[in-house]
Amino acid sequence: MTSRAVQRILIIGAGFEGWLTAAKLARAFDTRAVDVAVCAAAGASAWDRLYTIQPWHPQDSLRAIGINDLLLVQYHEALYSLGADLSLPCAMPNGSVWPYGPVGIEYSGIAFHHHWTCEQAHARAFFDYSPATRAIQRAAFAPPAPRNAIGTLQHEIARHVDIDGVTATLRQTALDAGVERWPGTFETADYAQESRRIAGITVNGEQRSADLYIDCSGPLRVLSGRAKSWTQATGAAPLSVRTDLRPHTAPHTPCHSVQGDESGWRVVVPLQTQDVVLKLATDGGNGRLLTPGRSQRLWQDNHVAIGFSGWHTLPILPLQMLLLTHCIDRLIALMPGVDCAPGETLEFNQLMARDIDEALALQLLLEHARTQGKLPGSGDSIGNQSLDERIALFRKRGWVVDTDGALIDANDWIKTMMLLGIHPQQADAMTGRMSQEQRRQMLDNLDKHIAMVVDQFPTLHNYMLAAIAAGDTASGQKDRS
Amino acid sequence: MQAQTKKVVIVGGGTAGWMTAAAICSAIPRQRIVVELVESSTIGIIGVGEATLPHLKRFNDNIGIDEAQFMSETSATFKLGIEFVNWGRIGDSYIHPFGGYGAPLANLDFHQLWRKYADDAQIDDIGGFSLPIVAAYQDRFEMPADDPADLRASYGYAYQLDSSKYGVFLRRHAEARGVKRTEGIVVAVDKDNANGNITSIVLDDGQRISGDLFIDCSGMRALLIGDELGVDYESWSHWLPCDRAVAVQSEKADTLPPYTRATADAAGWRWRIPLRHRTGNGHVYASAFTDDDAATDALLEHLDRPTLGDPRQLRFATGKRRVMWHNNCVAIGLSGGFLEPLESTSIYLIQIAITRLVELFPHGDNWEEEQSEYNRLLDLEFDRVRDFLILHYHATERADTPFWDYVRTMPIPDSLTEKLELFRARGRVAQYRQGLFLEPSWLAVLLGQRVLPNHYDQRVDLIDGAQLRGKLLNLKEQTQTTAAAMPDHAQFLDRFCPIKGNFAA
Numbered sequence: 001m002t003s004r005a006v007q008r009i010l011i012i013g014a015g016f017e018g019w020l021t022a023a024k025l026a027r028a029f030d031t032r033a034v035d036v037a038v039c040a041a042a043g044a045s046a047w048d049r050l051y052t053i054q055p056w057h058p059q060d061s062l063r064a065i066g067i068n069d070l071l072l073v074q075y076h077e078a079l080y081s082l083g084a085d086l087s088l089p090c091a092m093p094n095g096s097v098w099p100y101g102p103v104g105i106e107y108s109g110i111a112f113h114h115h116w117t118c119e120q121a122h123a124r125a126f127f128d129y130s131p132a133t134r135a136i137q138r139a140a141f142a143p144p145a146p147r148n149a150i151g152t153l154q155h156e157i158a159r160h161v162d163i164d165g166v167t168a169t170l171r172q173t174a175l176d177a178g179v180e181r182w183p184g185t186f187e188t189a190d191y192a193q194e195s196r197r198i199a200g201i202t203v204n205g206e207q208r209s210a211d212l213y214i215d216c217s218g219p220l221r222v223l224s225g226r227a228k229s230w231t232q233a234t235g236a237a238p239l240s241v242r243t244d245l246r247p248h249t250a251p252h253t254p255c256h257s258v259q260g261d262e263s264g265w266r267v268v269v270p271l272q273t274q275d276v277v278l279k280l281a282t283d284g285g286n287g288r289l290l291t292p293g294r295s296q297r298l299w300q301d302n303h304v305a306i307g308f309s310g311w312h313t314l315p316i317l318p319l320q321m322l323l324l325t326h327c328i329d330r331l332i333a334l335m336p337g338v339d340c341a342p343g344e345t346l347e348f349n350q351l352m353a354r355d356i357d358e359a360l361a362l363q364l365l366l367e368h369a370r371t372q373g374k375l376p377g378s379g380d381s382i383g384n385q386s387l388d389e390r391i392a393l394f395r396k397r398g399w400v401v402d403t404d405g406a407l408i409d410a411n412d413w414i415k416t417m418m419l420l421g422i423h424p425q426q427a428d429a430m431t432g433r434m435s436q437e438q439r440r441q442m443l444d445n446l447d448k449h450i451a452m453v454v455d456q457f458p459t460l461h462n463y464m465l466a467a468i469a470a471g472d473t474a475s476g477q478k479d480r481s
Numbered sequence: 482m483q484a485q486t487k488k489v490v491i492v493g494g495g496t497a498g499w500m501t502a503a504a505i506c507s508a509i510p511r512q513r514i515v516v517e518l519v520e521s522s523t524i525g526i527i528g529v530g531e532a533t534l535p536h537l538k539r540f541n542d543n544i545g546i547d548e549a550q551f552m553s554e555t556s557a558t559f560k561l562g563i564e565f566v567n568w569g570r571i572g573d574s575y576i577h578p579f580g581g582y583g584a585p586l587a588n589l590d591f592h593q594l595w596r597k598y599a600d601d602a603q604i605d606d607i608g609g610f611s612l613p614i615v616a617a618y619q620d621r622f623e624m625p626a627d628d629p630a631d632l633r634a635s636y637g638y639a640y641q642l643d644s645s646k647y648g649v650f651l652r653r654h655a656e657a658r659g660v661k662r663t664e665g666i667v668v669a670v671d672k673d674n675a676n677g678n679i680t681s682i683v684l685d686d687g688q689r690i691s692g693d694l695f696i697d698c699s700g701m702r703a704l705l706i707g708d709e710l711g712v713d714y715e716s717w718s719h720w721l722p723c724d725r726a727v728a729v730q731s732e733k734a735d736t737l738p739p740y741t742r743a744t745a746d747a748a749g750w751r752w753r754i755p756l757r758h759r760t761g762n763g764h765v766y767a768s769a770f771t772d773d774d775a776a777t778d779a780l781l782e783h784l785d786r787p788t789l790g791d792p793r794q795l796r797f798a799t800g801k802r803r804v805m806w807h808n809n810c811v812a813i814g815l816s817g818g819f820l821e822p823l824e825s826t827s828i829y830l831i832q833i834a835i836t837r838l839v840e841l842f843p844h845g846d847n848w849e850e851e852q853s854e855y856n857r858l859l860d861l862e863f864d865r866v867r868d869f870l871i872l873h874y875h876a877t878e879r880a881d882t883p884f885w886d887y888v889r890t891m892p893i894p895d896s897l898t899e900k901l902e903l904f905r906a907r908g909r910v911a912q913y914r915q916g917l918f919l920e921p922s923w924l925a926v927l928l929g930q931r932v933l934p935n936h937y938d939q940r941v942d943l944i945d946g947a948q949l950r951g952k953l954l955n956l957k958e959q960t961q962t963t964a965a966a967m968p969d970h971a972q973f974l975d976r977f978c979p980i981k982g983n984f985a986a
Contacts, residue, residue, distance in 0.1 A: 334909060433510065
């Protein structure tokens with residue numbers, strides 16, 4: 001049986017998540033064929049600043065809807081970043097930087113960390129084989145490009161942006177594309193009898209209905225709270241969230257800083273003139289409560305939870321934005337008919353659960369180091385069996401368990417394990433296919449090449465000056481045209 | 482920390498045994514491993530899988546095998562896919578190609594664009610948009626191009642080979658790299674009473690061979706994993722009811738198609754695999770629905786050339802061991818599981834088992850984590866292949882025999898039901914990265930067997946219809962033209978890997 005295509009989509013929540021979703025839907029489906037409307041939900045943008053770090057990648061969400069880097073640099077305080085600088089209440093033998101992009105190069109079909117494990121007495125520190133780490137140490141920056149790739153080793157970047165400004169631009173982009181803005185604020189949702197299907201919602205006392213409802217109300221979970229139960233990540237405690245802005249004073253380095261201690265996390269994300277400070281406290285405080293975990297089913301019947309209404313991850317690494325982008329893209333790729341057939345719903349929920357759980361597991365490692373003040377030792381349990389097994393396999397032989405997710409890759413796990421000093425005790429047996437001399441030469445050459453490439457990077461300060469000037473030029477040309 | 486040297490004992494030669502031996506000795510340095518393979522020339526081998534999948538090329542490349550030499554010595558031909566005849570309905574045929582269909586447009590998968598015109602007589606055959614399919618039907622072949630922009634980069638290839646010769650070839654390769662072969666029949670197995678590990682095997686001449694890790698390649702007998710360690714076999718015969726096969730070789734045919742054919746029969750299906758010196762034929766059937774004589778008659782009746790030798794009967798049970806790695810024993814090949822040869826998966830499942838074993842090759846004395854991960858990964862492979870195979874039987878409109886009526890109406894795994902529901906709604910294919918058969922394969926069988934999505938992605942309608950139709954027709958023409966310019970398969974083989982000597986039998 002054929003069900004009619006979805007023609008009316010209502011997004012509840014007019015914050016960053018809501019407007020990004022609206023703009024992407026409008027771009028994908030054309031508002032002449034599908035009506036997309038946004039209505040506000042009180043407090044929906046409470047956590048927008050947790051999206052300050054925007055990972056840059058080829059399928060970049062913002063660029064895809066016409067918000068390019070020049071615009072971000074010129075109007076939205078954008079500052080480029082190459083990684084995170086972590087401080088934890090425990091020794092970190094491999095330095096403190098979690099760089100974006102891979103560390104080292106696969107040789108002879110064997111991942112780099114195995115080669116490093118064989119030669120750690122001879123080699124430099126593990127993260128020195130990341131161009132991003134070396135650039136952060138020099139406060140230098142260059143965007144990824146073929147000219148600064150070292151074989152297959154290419155660093156990755158993120159942008160820190162003024163999220164309020166970006167949200168305003170997204171709103172205008174969406175409205176220009178034909179998205180409708182409903183006046184007033186969401187009040188209630190009416191559910192069909194004996195089902196969890198939404199029959200309509202009330203906005204400012206007026207009844208509205210749609211084929212598909214998207215909950216972007218963030219921590220309020222105005223639709224999801226009733227219908228979808230929450231699965232808290234094993235081993236992670238709730239944290240209260242507060243965000244502040246302060247003037248930026250120190251010279252810029254291309255990274256954000258993360259400090260974890262017994263009181264919680266403090267994340268400082270520099271912009272061009274300000275710092276966004278995110279405080280996650282264990283004492284409850286007076287902020288909203290972030291409970292690491294996810295809704296059991298993000299999509300149920302005709303309503304989907306996107307963003308903080310569907311999952312909570314810690315803003316230590318920029319995973320929340322990656323999840324948000326994946327989630328919207330998947331919704332577009334799996335857009336059902338009006339009957340919201342279970343096939344698409346199930347596929348969406350399974351794929352998202354896999355990715356969210358991976359992101360949570362990765363962060364749980366860092367959370368453990370923060371709360372326990374020590375790294376997971378051999379034989380230690382961190383209260384999550386599958387994660388314990390993953391740590392044991394990595395520690396034993398550098399093996400990264402692949403759970404078939406699309407978001408977190410082996411490099412992310414390797415970087416996190418190595419950052420926390422979880423070193424493989426034994427390298428892959430196939431490393432024996434290279435002689436010690438060959439491997440040392442490979443490491444030395446790689447070291448030289450990285451140094452040579454990173455030496456060419458300008459300082460972040462100079463790069464930003466040039467980028468702002470280019471933005472001025474570009475906007476000037478635009479004005480003239 | 483330096484790992485201690487491990488002694489690996491492989492019980493059983495044949496394709497699984499020698500592939501394992503060749504791979505282990507190629508991947509792991511000799512100072513860390515000693516490999517001994519025990520086989521008896523008096524015990525026949527089943528020689529599974531004359532037809533293979535594209536992954537075998539990578540396996541061969543990784544262990545340093547020269548492709549042309551390998552093809553010459555195994556009388557191999559190239560394979561661009563598998564043709565399925567009479568599966569959806571009697572009279573239907575389609576090829577499951579080693580490549581995709583068409584090209585995406587505006588971020589939309591090709592099959593979504595195609596679905597809009599599935600009733601258009603000039604576009605309705607999606608096979609016309611697949612270069613490997615078009616080339617295969619014209620008996621043409623050439624190596625795929627390296628440039629991704631070239632249409633000829635849109636496919637991969639596998640081999641159709643004489644598996645008994647492949648075993649011999651691998652044996653020579655492995656022995657040259659230090660694998661010790663011992664002739665003998667295993668008559669007893671010694672175990673450590675404390676932990677249940679195998680400590681040694683005893684041969685019929687009294688020789689006792691000890692080892693650290695034992696690999697059971699003894700085929701369906703499962704001498705170690707089954708008889709000695711008692712690991713249960715999980716039967717999937719309720720989903721895959723074919724449990725017997727009869728095989729016979731016939732003289733070489735006039736043409737040399739670069740594909741294997743699987744023709745549905747009354748209670749199973751018949752295979753036809755063209756090699757350079759002969760054709761391999763067989764009939765896989767369900768004994769609950771037909772008998773051996775009728776199956777043999779059906780096989781012989783459909784041969785287009787005289788037979789070479791007598792038909793050979795085989796029995797099997799589809800399913801797998803509850804775990805493939807138990808204590809210090811790993812089951813590889815038929816001892817670990819068997820999913821009938823419909824999609825040429827036997828050699829692939831051996832290959833992936835070996836690859837995972839090499840990756841997780843145990844260090845030290847505690848192997849629990851490795852075992853657990855290995856078994857998880859192999860379970861995933863088997864489960865996903867299983868669903869794909871069941872699809873061939875279940876997605877049929879045939880009800881002309883009790884066998885087809887049964888498979889058409891039988892309950893299927895939930896995981897497959899979910900995939901079918903997803904596809905039927907709007908043509909979406911369940912996404913996963915790990916596993917053998919990915920989206921193009923699912924599409925080939927679903928569409929080939931008339932599982933047409935009820936609708937297509939609504940974004941397709943955002944593209945101008947006339948423009949889209951024109952693009953599809955251009956693409957089809959380009960596919961036809963590119964295929965027509967490819968060399969004849971037999972001529973390509975003669976140039977690439979000439980065979981010297983007599984091909985008779």
